[in-house]
Amino acid sequence: MKFKRTERIGAIVKILSDNPNKTYTLSYFTNQxxxxxxxxxxxLLVVKNVFEKLQLGKVITISGAAGGVKYIPKTSKAENEELLMELCEKISDKTRILxxxxxYLIDLxxxxxxxxxxGKIFASNIDYxxxxxxxxxxxxxxxxxLMTSKAMNLPLVIIRKDIKVSEGPTLSMTYLSGHSSKVxxxxxxRKALKPNSKVIIIDDFMRGGGTIKGMVDLMNEFGAExxxxxxxxxxxxPTEKMVKDYISLIELDVVGDEIIVEPNLKTFRNEYRNENIEEYNIEDILEESDEE
Amino acid sequence: MKFKRTERIGAIVKILSDNPNKTYTLSYFTNQxxxxxxxxxxxLLVVKNVFEKLQLGKVITISGAAGGVKYIPKTSKAENEELLMELCEKISDKTRILxxxxxYLIDLxxxxxxxxxxGKIFASNIDYxxxxxxxxxxxxxxxxxLMTSKAMNLPLVIIRKDIKVSEGPTLSMTYLSGHSSKVxxxxxxRKALKPNSKVIIIDDFMRGGGTIKGMVDLMNEFGAExxxxxxxxxxxxPTEKMVKDYISLIELDVVGDEIIVEPNLKTFRNEYRNENIEEYNIEDILEESDEE
Structure with missing residues (x-):
């Protein structure tokens, strides 16, 4: 099938955007x-421009045998702020207090x-x-x-609260949940993680940090970091959490029927991650006779 | 900011593709x-071509006050078959038998x-x-x-196995799990569903259908269909399941150390859903002077 230039560009954007952090060789596209x-x-030069102008991330070129292009999703500061302000407003609705x-947050x-x-915000602000x-x-x-793992192109691992015999031999442990002070x-x-793995932990809510601390301990039992x-x-x-290195997107306090909620904007760093990947420049600026 | 035509097309593809089933007005794009x-x-004519040529779904134009364009994801027959054959091969690996x-399937x-x-296959084959x-x-x-709800642009509702007091007043019921024959x-x-809702049920595994049957009953308790x-x-x-109307993507049997697994290709229908949405044609065929 023959593609026009505009169609190819649209198609490449679709393929890269649907598969963040997956490397595609030039041959893949020449065949396609x-x-x-x-x-x-x-x-690809045009495609790079699209992502940069829209501030939706970066398309990078990787040289070498395993080379090709890949799309690294990255949210803009404005986009982060807009989403978090919108969520804070929704969260501050008093009818949510149970x-x-x-x-009540599950609708969000x-x-x-x-x-x-x-997921894209986490992928933009955690070095994976x-x-x-x-x-x-x-x-x-x-x-x-899951959406974070999709943006990072990494497999997802879900820790269960009960022991599931239907998943084969499992490693179980107890932890002290900070909120309920219950064990x-x-x-x-056992098969869920390869030995010596490095992992990113994602969770929806942290009070004292007991659950995250438990997850870190469980990872250590697996030899994972x-x-x-x-x-x-x-x-x-409490201001003192049981874990130190984490980012949180929103800070919350509920005092009686008052909800105090604000975006944790200090959490964001503006640089791209993956800065260390060598990128070779396609020097030629595309001379195009596009209308407009 | 000024966009070239190729860049606009790339950008529109990105926006529509990231937000399936969301309607965008023409004004949204003219402003953007x-x-x-x-x-x-x-x-938009070019964008439509991109999706159709790649067989990745359809961009439709909706007339009227709530009009605009939206992207309906749709997997191709070839794509369905390729994914399901690949998954069947992975599932048939005997080291998976516990x-x-x-x-053991959680890696998949x-x-x-x-x-x-x-998720895209479900969205292509269930009328939502x-x-x-x-x-x-x-x-x-x-x-x-979640990925199905993303493709369908619908909120996700997760039924819990335990009663979670932290989510407010809940409606609970018992059901007979077919496999373990346990209650x-x-x-x-209560807040999770609006009254008189219509819902799509998605689950990973069905043996006798007891769990799905339980979910249907719970939905009825909520006045949902x-x-x-x-x-x-x-x-x-068993060949006789406790539910009738469902599609399943893969059929499985484990006999001793033998795994019989095959794509359930009869499940797919080839038509687009949403056939009833009136579409007005942009008659003009775009005269473009693109190279190639």
Missing amino acids: FNAAKSTISED SGGFL IYDPTVVSKI TDADYVVTMETKGIPMA ESMSLP VIGTGVFISTMK | FNAAKSTISED SGGFL IYDPTVVSKI TDADYVVTMETKGIPMA ESMSLP VIGTGVFISTMK
Whole structure:
């Protein structure tokens, strides 16, 4: 099938955008579109411009045997702020307060559009260059952890609260849940992680940090190292958490019937991750006779 | 900011593709790209071609006050078959067999690339025109249900196995799990569904259908109607399931150390859903002077 230049560009954007952090060789595109390498190179320059002008991330070129192009999603500062302000406004709705001081949030944290944006924010602000897995614990964090793993192009690992015999031999341990001060258990099949893995932990909510601390301990039992942690909401109190290195997107406090909620904008860093990947420049600026 | 035609097309593809089933007005694009309506109309013709040539779905134009364009994802027959054959081959690996006749599958059903394709297949083969929610039960079905809800642009609802007081007043009930022949419970916050909703049920695995039957009953307790059901894997035995109207993507049987697994290709229908949406044609064939 023959593609026009505009169609090829649209198609390349679609392919890269649907598969973040997956490397495509030039040959993949020359075969797909029955086009010369030089043609595809020119197309890729335009594609790079699209992502940069829209501030939706970066398309990088990797040299060498395993080379090719890949799309690294990256949210803009303006986009982060807009989403978080919008979410804070929704969260501050007093009808969300449930008896016991809980907040009803599942309409937001199960919303595919919201969690897909949250996933991209985590991928933009946690360095996952060396990571092998995204890890979460059931249940509420799963949607945002999955979207993070999609943006990072990493497999997702879900820690269960009960021991599931249907998943083969599992490693289980107990941990102290900060909120309920109860001893709870978590478990994970032995096969779920390769030895010496590096992982990113994603969860929806952190109060004292007991659950995340438990997840870190479980990872250590697997011989895995936690190299980044992202939580969607952290509470303002207690100020001292049981984990140190984490980013949280929103800070929250509920005092009586008052909800204090604000975006944790200090959490964001503006640089791209993966800065260390060597990029060779396609020097030629594309001379195009496009209208406008 | 000024966009070239090729860049606008790339950008429109990115926006539509990231937000399936969301309607964008022409004005949204004219503002975004500071371009005339006629220009955007021409761009949209090219964009439509991209999706159709790549067989990645359809961009439709909706007339009227709530009009605009939206992208309906649709997998091709070839794409369905390729994914399902690949998954069947992976599933048939005998090292997956666990004691008790269970199969280890979480590496596949938690893989973001796999579940995002499964979600698009469900969205291509279940009519969700009138649906308000995608519903699943924790835990293993959540990733594919989320990706289905993303493709359908519907909120996700997750039924819990325990009663969670932290989600407010819940409606709980018991059901008979076919496999273990045990009475289990499921619960859902009262606020999770609006009255008189129509829902699509998505789950990862169906043996006798007891769990899905329980979910249907729970939906009825909420005054909701199940208008479509998709399961990833159904077992060949028992042949009689407790639910009738469902599609399953893969059929499975484990006999001793033998895994029989095959794509359930009869499940697919080739028509587009949403046939009833009136579409007005942009008659003009775009005269373009693109190279090639």
